[in-house]
Amino acid sequence: MFVLILSFAFVAALLPGVASLLGRRVFYVAALVPTGAFIWGVWAYSQIATTGPLIEQAAWVPQLGLTLGLRFDGFAFLMLSLVAGIGVLVFVYAGSYFHTEPIIGRFAATLLLFAGSMLGLVLSDNLLALFMFWELTSITSYLLISIEDNKAAARTGALQALLMTGMGGLAMLGGFVLLGEAADTYSMAELLARPPSGSVVNVALLLVLIGAFTKSAQVPFHSWLPRAMNAPTPVSSYLHSATMVTAGVYLVARFTPAFAEYSLWRPLVITFGLTTMLLGAYRSLRQHDLKLLLAYGTISQLGLMMLLFGVGTKESIFAGCTLLLAHGIFKAALFMLVGIIDHQTHTRDLRVLGGLHAQWPVVAVTAGIVAASMAGIPPLFGFLAKEEALAALGETGFAWGALVLLGVVVGSSLTVAYSARFVWGAFGPRQVTMIRDQDYVGNEAVGEQAPKPSNMFLAPVFVLAALTVVFGVLPWLVDPMIARAYESLVGKSTDHHLALWHGFGQALALSAVAIGAGCALFWRRKRIEELQESMPRVPSAQRGYDRTVKGLLEVADAVTGFVQHGSLPIYLGVILLTMIVLPGVPLLRDSVMPDLWFADSPMQVVVGFIMVVCACAAAVARRRFAAVILVGAVGYGMAALFVMQGAPDLAITQLLIETLGVAVFVLAFRHLPADFVRPKLRGSQVARIAVAALAGLFIFGFTLFAIGARTEPSISGEYLDKAYSEGGGHNVVNVIVVDFRGFDTMGEIVVLAVAALGVAAIVRAKRSPTTAEPESSTTEVEV
Numbered sequence: 001m002f003v004l005i006l007s008f009a010f011v012a013a014l015l016p017g018v019a020s021l022l023g024r025r026v027f028y029v030a031a032l033v034p035t036g037a038f039i040w041g042v043w044a045y046s047q048i049a050t051t052g053p054l055i056e057q058a059a060w061v062p063q064l065g066l067t068l069g070l071r072f073d074g075f076a077f078l079m080l081s082l083v084a085g086i087g088v089l090v091f092v093y094a095g096s097y098f099h100t101e102p103i104i105g106r107f108a109a110t111l112l113l114f115a116g117s118m119l120g121l122v123l124s125d126n127l128l129a130l131f132m133f134w135e136l137t138s139i140t141s142y143l144l145i146s147i148e149d150n151k152a153a154a155r156t157g158a159l160q161a162l163l164m165t166g167m168g169g170l171a172m173l174g175g176f177v178l179l180g181e182a183a184d185t186y187s188m189a190e191l192l193a194r195p196p197s198g199s200v201v202n203v204a205l206l207l208v209l210i211g212a213f214t215k216s217a218q219v220p221f222h223s224w225l226p227r228a229m230n231a232p233t234p235v236s237s238y239l240h241s242a243t244m245v246t247a248g249v250y251l252v253a254r255f256t257p258a259f260a261e262y263s264l265w266r267p268l269v270i271t272f273g274l275t276t277m278l279l280g281a282y283r284s285l286r287q288h289d290l291k292l293l294l295a296y297g298t299i300s301q302l303g304l305m306m307l308l309f310g311v312g313t314k315e316s317i318f319a320g321c322t323l324l325l326a327h328g329i330f331k332a333a334l335f336m337l338v339g340i341i342d343h344q345t346h347t348r349d350l351r352v353l354g355g356l357h358a359q360w361p362v363v364a365v366t367a368g369i370v371a372a373s374m375a376g377i378p379p380l381f382g383f384l385a386k387e388e389a390l391a392a393l394g395e396t397g398f399a400w401g402a403l404v405l406l407g408v409v410v411g412s413s414l415t416v417a418y419s420a421r422f423v424w425g426a427f428g429p430r431q432v433t434m435i436r437d438q439d440y441v442g443n444e445a446v447g448e449q450a451p452k453p454s455n456m457f458l459a460p461v462f463v464l465a466a467l468t469v470v471f472g473v474l475p476w477l478v479d480p481m482i483a484r485a486y487e488s489l490v491g492k493s494t495d496h497h498l499a500l501w502h503g504f505g506q507a508l509a510l511s512a513v514a515i516g517a518g519c520a521l522f523w524r525r526k527r528i529e530e531l532q533e534s535m536p537r538v539p540s541a542q543r544g545y546d547r548t549v550k551g552l553l554e555v556a557d558a559v560t561g562f563v564q565h566g567s568l569p570i571y572l573g574v575i576l577l578t579m580i581v582l583p584g585v586p587l588l589r590d591s592v593m594p595d596l597w598f599a600d601s602p603m604q605v606v607v608g609f610i611m612v613v614c615a616c617a618a619a620v621a622r623r624r625f626a627a628v629i630l631v632g633a634v635g636y637g638m639a640a641l642f643v644m645q646g647a648p649d650l651a652i653t654q655l656l657i658e659t660l661g662v663a664v665f666v667l668a669f670r671h672l673p674a675d676f677v678r679p680k681l682r683g684s685q686v687a688r689i690a691v692a693a694l695a696g697l698f699i700f701g702f703t704l705f706a707i708g709a710r711t712e713p714s715i716s717g718e719y720l721d722k723a724y725s726e727g728g729g730h731n732v733v734n735v736i737v738v739d740f741r742g743f744d745t746m747g748e749i750v751v752l753a754v755a756a757l758g759v760a761a762i763v764r765a766k767r768s769p770t771t772a773e774p775e776s777s778t779t780e781v782e783v
Contacts, residue, residue: 001056001070001123004040008033008116012109019105024095030108031091034115038084045077045484053189053488055125069125069187074484078321079122079250081481082242082328087115089460093336094234096457097343107147111238114140118243122250127176127186131169134215137244138165144239145231157227160545164214164224172211172251178204192258202264208255209268216248216302219276223541225299229291233339236291241335242328245302253309253320257490260312269310274407276303281414285521286532290338290348290426294331297374297418300411301327307404308389314486315392318496319385321485325478326385326468330373333464334422337367340457341426345450350425357427359450363458364427366465373468375419375518376412376511379500381471381478383511386412388498391507409514416518421525475499569688576695584698587705604644611637622676624669632662649733 011033019026044054053073060068072080091111098104117136124130139162146158180186182196182204195201212218217225228240239245252269259265280300287293305327308320340363341356342348357364373382390412393405471478475498487493502508521528563574599605611634618630635658642651719736729735737745 001054001072002058004037005070005116005120005123007036008112008119012112012116015109015112016105019108023100024098024104026104026108027091027095027098030112031088033112034084034087034091037080037115037119038088041072041077041080041084044072045074045481048073048077049484060126060129066128066186067126068129070120070123071125071189072123074481074486074488075253075321076122076488078325078481078485079246080119082246082325083115083118083122086242086328086332086464087238089332089336089463090234090238093237093339093457093460094232096454097232097234097339103147107144107232110140110143110147111234114144114239114244118247121247125188127180127188127191130188131173131176134172134211134247135166135169137247138162138169141165141228141235141239141244144235145228147232147235151230154230157224157230161224161228164221164545168211168214168221171207171214175204175207175211178207188254192254195258202262205255205259205262205264206268208251209265212248212251212306213272214248215251216245216306217276217299218248218272218303218306219279220541220544222276222280222299223545226292226295227542229289229295233291233335233342236295237332237335237339240295241298241331245298246305246324246328249302249305249309249320249324252306253317253324253489256309256312256317260310266310266312270307270404273303273305273307273310274404274411276300277307277411278303278407278414281411281418284418285414285421285528288350290341290350290353290422291335293350293418293422294334294338297415298331300415301331301374304389304408304411307408308392311393311396311398311404313392313396314490314492314494315395315496316389317489318482318486318494319388319392321482321489322388322498323385325482326373326381326471329464329468329471330370330382333370333461333468334367334374336461336464337363337370337426340453340461341450343457344453350421353426354429356450360427360452363453363461364423366458366461367427368423369465370461370468371419371423373472375416375515377416377515378511379469379472381468381475384472384475384498384500386514387502387507387511390510391502391505394506394510405510409510409517412511412514413517413521416515417521417525417528420519420522424522472500573688573691576691580694580698583702587702601644604641607637607640607644622678623674624672624676625666625674627676628662628665628669631665632658635661647733649731 011030015026015030018029022029048054053071055069055071057067057069060066091108094108094111098107114137117133117140120133121130121137124133142158142162145161146154148154176186178200179191179196182198182201183191183194185191214221214224225240225245229236231239256265256269277300280296280298280303284293284296284300287296301323305320305323308316308323338348341353345353345356347353369380373380376383376386389408390405393401393408396404398404479498482498483494483496599608614630614633614637618627618634621627621630635654639651639654639658642648642654719740720732722740723729723732723735726739729739
């Protein structure tokens, strides 16, 4: 499994280089990797029936007892089927979606990296490794959404997605750490087998839910998903329908069997899930952009999945697994259809689309099939999933179960309405309407002039549409996969099976009610739109996010204007005072002074006295050259002290540094006045003198305290013992510099070399001035 995950990164690293040779065929090469992953998953799935879950482990940080573990079970296979199976179709689809854009190689590589990250997420058994892959999906998602970085909307949407999912991920990390410490293990399998208890666990679960809610776009963290629709359609078909947005659902599904009975878990998940389902479906009815309509529909479906897993009964978990698979199939197909429509007609606006059924009859039928699956129309796979959900919620036995069931029926009715709105708006009769808003200005329907998409472009959609029909009519094909996923979550097998016909019952009746109510809503769609437009403007998560970001930027500007006002003396003074106060107070309170002695020899006293005199003279010198010489004399005195202490190498180094420093100062001072400006002694000058004196005294005192605070033996003795035996040198200092601390020395050399190159570049630029070209009058400036 480790090799499988690493293969995604390895191939992704090669794709940008070969993209210039292969063009858009690079997507077909990239598709081979998820194809291999899917084939391996099918093979591994056949093995776990007899051997149990496949487990691989590798030492990560042995000193901390951390092991990187991967675990493949039935639920992991369900998620792998979505990640790898739909991934193959998305790569094939992207081969027709793009042409010769320069971003092809970068896009294919990033999309493959995302697929590998998502695969690592669903296979991870270690909580910290899961968090690592979780954040990798957020980062790669950011890169994919902003792949067309010349578009401000894409950059804004990518940043919002990264901020919201990233902050949720940090909260989740805190929850993982609390859970891991409480359970004394970071293995998810061990944690769920023996869940800890206590008030700390409730806090940890709350933090984990925040991470899951932000990733799966639950209210009020859902606003990033509609903004992410600025990404190319292959991104929406993959990340925002079947993979990344289901990561939070995946986490809740894993945790629910162990933590459903905890006080916070079930009420929070059900409340947020039901609210998300209803709000997402309602907002979907208000959208004129096909992609936004599906985005809010995705939010609604994610809410239903979250609710089903949050209920935590055996029936609801089985229904959640079914809906997870069904949603991935029909929603990926619908997003691909939107991409095809946009690609061929150059618009996604429902108010100007029309007549596509005449131009593309097969495509229209296919769109009707997958939209009907989303609406829960029999005999499609989506109907089976919706009926399983209604049946499970009708048997919860909770006091508030009827209210939840009613909410799901209302949400399902809205789902039928926006599904019909999608098909009718794109493929129904031609609509000619004068539109004037910020998105579109025009009065012409475009569907009847749209060129027919190629068969290769349509092939992935046809495959997904066929799957939703086949799995609906022949559910026994997919029933073992759902049952095995259920068994992995609950730990017990089930005698419940998918079936197209369970007989007349409550679930079937509620499905009929939802379909009938949804059709009625669609029939009265104009009246519904008028009511929606007449409703007062209510607070939205997007406006809340925008105002929060705006407020943070304003506060940042104010703070920066206050502390970064351009005075270098004040900057230096603040730094020095901070250095003095923060460590100085605990040092004075808790430190122990070492045993001190005055000097080892009279010569040290003489040299020290000369150094003090030179330092004081340098501080009051009137001529710059004299000050430089006096400062150099202080350095030479330090070199003399090194010689007296038996460290000739340090003395030579000090002499070279001081000589070089004096030479540089002298060269620089040729361009400055010979004398210092003698300012009058004012309050600010006194303050600077005081800060300088305190800094000097602090460094002197800190050195003494550091010596007195030593409680462990010095490592210098070990250096002396091993300098010759392991370092092969008689000079201890040389061995330390080039052997024991060789990487430190290499880093210092690199820093000096880079600085020298920078200085050389500046000098060269000064010697060969160039004439700047005038700016074009068409230069775009972003404010």
